[in-house]
Amino acid sequence: MTEIDFYELLEVERTADDKVIKSSYRRLAMQFHPDKNPGNHEAEAKFKAISEAYDCLKDPQKRAAYDRFGHAAFRQGGAGAGQQQGFEGFSDIFESVFGDFMGGGRQQRGGPRRGADLRYDVTISLEDAFHGKTETVVIDVAANCELCEGTGAKPGTSARTCQTCAGHGKVRAQQGFFVIERACPTCHGAGQVIADPCPGCRGEGRVDKEKTLEVKIPAGVDEGTRIRITGEGEAGGRGAPAGDLYIFLHVKRHAIFERDGTNLAARCPISFTTAALGGEIEVPNLDGEVITVKIPIGIQSGKQLRHRGSGMPVLNGRGRGDLVLEIAVETPTKLSARQKELLQQFRETETGEECPASTGFFDKLKGMFGE
Template sequence: MSKRDYYVVLGISRTATAEEIKKAYRKKAKEFHPDRNSDNPDAEAQFKEVNEAHEVLKDPDKRAAYDRYGHGAFEGGMGGGRGGHPGQGDFASAFSDVFDDLFGDFMGGGRGGSGRPRATRGSDLRYNLRVTLEEAFAGIQKTISVPTSVPCSECAGTGAESGAEPVTCPTCSGMGKVRAQQGFFTVERTCPTCQGAGQMVNNPCKSCSGAGRVEKERSLSVNIPAGVETGTRIRLAGEGEAGLRGGPSGDLYIFIDVKEHNLFQRDGVNLFCRVPVSIGTAALGGDIEVPTIDGGRSRVKVPAGSQSGRQMRLRSKGMPALRGSATGDMYIELAVETPVNLTSRQKEIMREFEDTSADNNPEGSSFFSKVKTFWESMKS
């Protein structure tokens, strides 16, 4: 069977530029790649035909010979030049090109096209900041010291002494990667000479040893908004580690940890305070004074006959919401105290009270009534 015209195979004109040839080849190679055409028995032959056409037309000498003599230029050794027969020799390299296009994005690789190394972004940093509950309530501005990397002032972040420009790495020609042939496949790895940067500094800056950044402790002013909780994260864009050789800086993340309070317990925007009251106040009723998180005081009326665990709500005396204008409530929980270290007179009064208060303990009466019913049911 006669061979098809290489220009027809790639679907291009005879005046196509090198870039147009390359673009057409990659499109056709993807279209006929065997891995994408498992149901097409002719795909492998078409794929090889596309590679053969590309091997000839991408080379100026081979293309000139083909334009003059056609397919006969490569028969019987005529015009073979560097590549010999177009269907042989560099198939693995051609397959590697297609492999890059098919899987380069997924693998995080690819040739990029420009050959210029990308600037390396600096790492993000984390800073753990503890604040008091009072600070979380009101909000506060704090100054923190963060050990980090900053651009070197001596070389302006280039890593080169006296402002000299970095040079292209001779090992990878600026690609940042090198390739090694292993059988049918081409393995790509980070260039060992420039560590993937694509450039080298022949005369490195003495201050930063060519890194373009130096270690330094910085002081930052951080605004802590009212309503923060443990686990709240604050992001300071561009305040992280400096990029390598002029790359952008990372971000600084501040993680908030709110200390436990000795008076208040927090649940979201609400606060809880356990307040002890005397047995006399709980029985007769009265007013008590309780603290609030803003440093103030509130008077609370205790109803007569209050029991331990009873809660009373103070509206809008809790924590502010981190987002929005809402404010939580404060809950007072009564803890009725049993008096200790009684005097003789006090004991006498308590005995008289006990003897005359059999009907004044509703919770106790209810409990023992249930106990009596339980015992009777067990007997029957």
């Protein structure tokens, strides 16, 4: 019988972390689940194979054994057989050495598992990030079956304790050097057996459902901000607690403003006359306020002017960042005859002291060539 590598079954690298392995398993399990492939024996066999692979790789001790010995680690008489069995397995070794120190005692394992967490991505504008908003999200989620109230049993009946594992959800078997703990083959880890399954959910206790939620997005959120909504993930199996829903926020680029932490930055073009003579300009901000900014005489392109307290709100805090304007002096491209005449008159009165940077630059060039 050909034994397919567990990592290959789950379509992950051998160096994959627990999160990647879990994500790949969930994707494949949904693809090959018998309920989605009725009558397809190949899909059913694939589902069982990937479930066995995940059952091994999700457990650090089992995964370590598999990485070292492969499938032989789980066969009677496999690698390491004949060596002295001082403990029942790696978990027993850990509990024997560290159990008392960590609080002692073997914990009850098995039973219905908590529902999976879900992720939902929301894209908002910079204005929404500034003011905050309430976003309506619609998600497809595995929710508790209303007919059986999540128990998986037909109304009027109840589940009974699994006789194979005595309700623990796991069984142990001696396999070579190791004593391996696996999900009970009878109850599949639930610890209970349903003799008369609910017709609404086929004994799963959960059904696919579309759920609409109102999510409050606070003012001051940024790209990548995560909002956790407790208990709005997938329902747990047969009455177990639900997982959580995580909202990941993405902020669209703004046509004018850029964000730098709690500061807002913008490139602000001004006329060359305003730059030369100074003055005031009015800048509309994200909150609708029109900010008056004083322009000092002789300001140059690239100079930054800061207006305190006019930036983004501090998330879950008080105050705001600053508004930073980077000045860009604009040279006129369309001049009337009168404007050209006035500029010509100005040029005739120039002494070189009006623009010391440009005068100094050309003087340095002349010095390089000995002029």
